[in-house]
Amino acid sequence: MLIAQISDLHIRDHLGMFGELVDTSKTLEKTIDLLNALDPQPDVVLVTGDLTDDGTKEQYSQLLEIISSLNTPWLPIPGNHDDYTEFLNAFSSKLPDNIPQNHCSYVIDDFPVRLVALDTSLPGQHDALFSEEHELWLSNALSQEKEKSTLIFTHFPPFETGINFMDLSGLKSADRLENIIRNNPQVKLVVAGHLHRPIQTSFASTMISVCPSTGNQLKLDLNPKNGSAVDEPPGFQLHIWKNGRFVTHTGVIWDGKELDMSQYVAYVNEKISKNEGIRKD
Ligand SMILES: [Fe+2]
Numbered sequence: 001m002l003i004a005q006i007s008d009l010h011i012r013d014h015l016g017m018f019g020e021l022v023d024t025s026k027t028l029e030k031t032i033d034l035l036n037a038l039d040p041q042p043d044v045v046l047v048t049g050d051l052t053d054d055g056t057k058e059q060y061s062q063l064l065e066i067i068s069s070l071n072t073p074w075l076p077i078p079g080n081h082d083d084y085t086e087f088l089n090a091f092s093s094k095l096p097d098n099i100p101q102n103h104c105s106y107v108i109d110d111f112p113v114r115l116v117a118l119d120t121s122l123p124g125q126h127d128a129l130f131s132e133e134h135e136l137w138l139s140n141a142l143s144q145e146k147e148k149s150t151l152i153f154t155h156f157p158p159f160e161t162g163i164n165f166m167d168l169s170g171l172k173s174a175d176r177l178e179n180i181i182r183n184n185p186q187v188k189l190v191v192a193g194h195l196h197r198p199i200q201t202s203f204a205s206t207m208i209s210v211c212p213s214t215g216n217q218l219k220l221d222l223n224p225k226n227g228s229a230v231d232e233p234p235g236f237q238l239h240i241w242k243n244g245r246f247v248t249h250t251g252v253i254w255d256g257k258e259l260d261m262s263q264y265v266a267y268v269n270e271k272i273s274k275n276e277g278i279r280k281d
């Protein structure tokens with residue numbers, strides 16, 4: 001199974017400081033072009049929060065128009081820049097009927113890997129909380145399929161990254177989530193967004209991967225007094241599920257040079273098929 005992930009699309013209809021840094025509609029269009037050209041094609045695209053900048057109806061309409069050109073089925077969860085009501089209105093056709101009243105969490109069981117969407121965002125807040133309600137919902141959702149390999153997708157990463165200002169406004173009570181995952185070893189990967197950088201860490205019995213933004217990135221700066229947004233290339237991730245493990249790749253959108261190596265690839269394939277070694281030259 002091949003899972004693509006895009007995050008922090010931040011579709012906006014005004015310029016502002018961030019708008020002058022990156023045109024997020026254009027970078028999303030470029031990302032979608034790249035995803036549509038992938039061979040093999042992903043089975044599903046996870047869209048992990050901050051789909052719009054301000055959560056307005058107009059911004060969701062703008063997003064839906066752009067993302068309609070994506071060839072792959074996609075699944076959204078909200079982030080701190082989304083508005084819960086407008087989010088549900090915009091994506092009702094994509095979401096199951098049985099989502100809880102206060103958070104847009106759900107389970108998709110149509111794939112070889114079980115996909116669990118976990119929404120920990122709080123209305124009107126930049127930070128997030130893994131509450132007792134989330135704890136109950138997630139424990140129950142995971143207990144229903146203990147044997148099936150599972151991926152959790154969420155907006156807020158449940159760990160400290162070293163980027164201080166983002167850590168201070170991150171997920172509260174992440175230790176509760178860690179406990180649940182420790183008791184559910186069928187969770188093979190957690191993927192998140194929010195940080196606008198590719199970051200990985202171990203977590204309980206699994207791994208967490210954070211996807212870069214399709215718009216601007218945050219500068220890699222570990223000085224606790226600093227923080228800045230940069231126009232580093234937009235990115236996405238591919239999570240390959242094969243032989244009982246996930247392998248995560250980070251791709252970037254860029255207009256650079258490309259050297260075709262298909263002749264060398266054919267040479268390697270031929271040598272391997274003949275059980276011969278591969279020469280250095
Ligand atoms: Fe974001």
Ligand SMILES: [Fe+2]
Pocket residue numbers: 049050079080081155193194195
């Ligand atoms: Fe966010």
